Amino acid sequence: MTGTLRIRVRGQVQGVGFRPFIWQLAHRLGIRGDVLNDPEGVLIHAEGPHIDRFVAAITAEAPPLARVDAVETTAYAFDTPPTGFEIAASQGSGAETRVTPDAATCPDCLADIRGDDPRRRGYAFTNCTHCGPRFTILNGLPYDRARTTMAGFEMCAHCAAEYADPGDRRFHAQPVACALCGPKLAFEDADGTHVDAIAAAARALLDGAILAIKGLGGFHLCCDATNSEAIEQLRIRKHRPAKPLALMGRWEDIDRHARPDAEERAVLGSAAAPIVLLAKGDPLPHALAPGQNHLGWMLPYTPLHHLLLDAVSRPLVMTSGNLSGEPQVIANAEARDKLGGIADAILDHDRDIARRLDDSVMRLTPEGPMILRRARGMVPDTLPLPEGFDDAPQVVAYGGQMKSALCLLKNGQALLGHHLGELDEALTLEAFLQADADYAALFNHRPDVVAVDLHPDFQATRHGEARARDEGLALEPVQHHHAHLAACMAENGHALTGGRVAGIVLDGLGLGPDGTVWGGELLLGDYTGFDRRAWLTPAPLIGGDRAQAEPWRNALVRLDQAGLSDWADQLFGDKPLEIARMAASKGLNAPQSSSAGRLFDAVAAVLGICPDGQSYEGEAAMRLEALASEHECPPVPLDHGASGVDPAPLFHRLRADLSAGASKADCAALFHNSLAHAFAREARALVEAGEADHVALSGGCFQNARLLRDTLEALGMDRTRVYLHHRTPANDGGLALGQAVIAAARHRLRR
The missing domain is CATH 3.30.420.40 (ATPase, nucleotide binding domain)
Structure with missing residues (x-):
């Protein structure tokens, strides 16, 4: 078959090597035309033999980090018949497409940092189109280097050649860099700055020091996980007497001190590289998680982490770098100011973090995966809305007071934002307001409806009410436990007209319409309303x-x-x-x-x-x-x-x-x-x-x-x-999704 088509690819298709994939596919099949990024995703103009095979392969052979939601084809006529196939410049700004989450170091890049090429051997910022930072360095869309925090690092001739070669796995990898031209590490302790940052950091950790280490989405506080004295000192300095501490280790560390099964290993080794709660194996210091029979483990997910773990050859505590109750520190000066009283030394670098992202946390149970905290590696992925929500209005939902996260509805998709924390804390509230503006700008979101919790004193509710009032938007207050029920229904694809569901909703608290505090409820409801059928005696x-x-x-x-x-x-x-x-x-x-x-x-x-x-x-x-x-x-x-x-x-x-x-x-x-x-x-x-x-x-x-x-x-x-919840948190981190679909359903009912 020979034809000429305009092909629209929607989904998670920017920042994943999709254009070079299309270029290589076109050359293989003798297709002529062009491919480019624009606000809706990837746009292809193509003609030639085997066009049907070309279209089918777009989904079947997509790059590992890509998520193709739709491939739409329409007839097209070129003004001038193309003689080859090229990658054209990106067009437009804003987004109707999905943004790729940050991805853990791929095996090829890991081999590079342990290989012989001096440009990348031991280089802590090695990446390619299959891995590396995405959302944490993104300032705007479409996803091009000029709109990331890599904009200030001019590529050397070697990196520029890789970036320009469609046959190279670093073709248009926006964070591409090497030791000659990219970001640099710095290690600073009481003795000053050290030339070999990784070696100096490793020596300090082995000597029992506590370090502040700059990761993808913020700083961690780090110490030797086998050193009881260092762990105790970290707890004292951070005023964290008992809360479990997350661990980072190589496979040999995890296999020794935990007993991961095949499913847990797959999640640990995924591109998201979350913290996974694992049953304890050979003992580590009790102070890591007092009173618990699980420890939270993650693999190293950046070259920096791999190099550091290789140097110390033991597991490390890797807990959020923040003062108690405050959000994670992301800036170098802020780290020196706020973490200087906790950390003995700082390992940082000169690539800015565009947005704060904590590590995601998961648990694998016989009933399936469970997301406890949805953040780095998982956002800003989207969920398809259930049947009946195709024409849903654009909605912004602001969640609750605890484990705050917001949600946007647009184009039949729900974007559930990242974990922010407790909004009573002033800096977390500031981060919440920044996230609201950030997501709206990145995704060109213009809501018709604002959804909030029923509790009038929640900071998220106050913000939503003020925005609805100031912008003349419809406001939809949603009862807390109804939102939990609806979030679970939506995640599981329960249709808008799918009937009522019996929801067992058990949590800490949420204001009921009767003015009392609910939290142990059996609701019978759908997306538009509910009856309370049973509850714990108040x-x-x-x-x-x-x-x-x-x-x-x-x-x-x-x-x-x-x-x-x-x-x-x-x-x-x-x-x-x-x-x-x-x-x-x-x-x-x-x-x-x-x-x-x-x-x-x-x-x-x-x-x-x-x-x-x-x-x-x-x-x-x-x-x-x-x-x-x-x-x-x-x-x-x-x-x-x-x-x-x-x-x-x-x-x-x-x-x-x-x-x-x-x-x-x-x-x-x-x-x-x-x-x-x-x-x-x-x-x-x-x-x-x-x-x-x-x-x-x-x-x-x-x-x-x-x-x-x-x-x-x-x-x-x-x-x-x-x-059950598998892709969204059962806790208040998923609340905004429920608020959003309830608001959309009620808005549709009133039309």
């Missing part, structure tokens, strides 16, 4: 936010509700119980809450797990899960009455079992199974009654692998009828 949050920080407060009210005040007096007699009980009885700074997260805290406190206070969010629940992991115990029935699902029988059983000598691990397992069965029973009843065809599990508590497993077993349903 209990007062004594001291408001302090109840989240001090688990004994939650245990006290639950024990008092169960008629076990004498046990509360025994367990927490050193606490101001009289004042606390008075506040609870009079409702003084003690709002009623059905929070499952606070129930986790209550049970943990009863079992003696950090009852006085949590040093990081979720500490009590994470320790409780770790304690329960290898134990089995039949559930205690928790009946659903007029006041909700009452956990009182559970506390009576816990007291009896502990008195009879039961282990705390068995008690932790009993709690997980009892909570799971209580909500699974109610959800299954909705399905059996024909009110729902599917059950969705969402909310931060379902990042607990034990609770997830117990709930699935208790549901006893065909797994194809249970929606």
